[in-house]
Amino acid sequence: MQITRSSIDTVEGPADWSTGDVYIDAVAAAPAPSRVSANLVHFMPGARTHWHRHPLGQTVFVTEGVGLCRRRGGPVEVIRPGDRVLFEADEEHWHGAAPNRLMVHVAINEGDDDHAVVHWLTPVTDEEYGAAPAVD
Template identity: 85%
Template sequence: MQITRSSIATVQGPPDRFTGDVWIDAVAAAPPPSRVTASLVHFMPGARTHWHRHPLGQTVWVTEGVGLCGRRGGPVEVIRPGDRVLFEAGEEHWHGAAPDRLMSHLAINEGDDDHDLVRWLAPVTDAEYAALPPDR
């Protein structure tokens, strides 16, 4: 058993991976041979990830607020507390807060054999982000 006291500082999401104001709290980062990580990610209104993909997929579980997510070629979807979103292995996607609401989610990832977790891509454009469903 290992207990990690709350000594890891909240870090700001870097601008080469996020648009807007994003804050990240590490939840789980077990040493090898474990390959699972989890982070609690806080998105201020309008903030979002860049396009990205995970070699073994990603699950996000919304804890508060209202968010948006999308996958390459698909519609923008609204996500709310309690919703779980599975992005499949290699699926290009993004996620973040709605324009007028904050959103927090738990992001769970598993690294591949090389412990790679994510491949970051281009920013989500304002037009891609603004393609909201009419009934949000």
């Protein structure tokens, strides 16, 4: 058993992969041979990731607020607490908060010596983000 005390600072999401205010807390980063990592990600209203893909896929589990997500070629979907979203391996997608609500999710990823955890692509345009359905 290993207990890691909460000593890692919250970090701000880098501007080269997100739009708006995004904050990240590390949850899990098990040593090899495990390939799993997890982060608690806080998106302030209107904040979102850039388009990106995960060679081994990604699962996000919404814990708070109201969010949006979209896979390339699909509609913008509204996500709420308790929703689990699986992005398939190499599926281009983005996720973030609704325009008027914050959103928090746990992002679960895999990576190893042969597979990067993520490949960042282009920013989500305001037009792409604005294609979301109305959020109550």
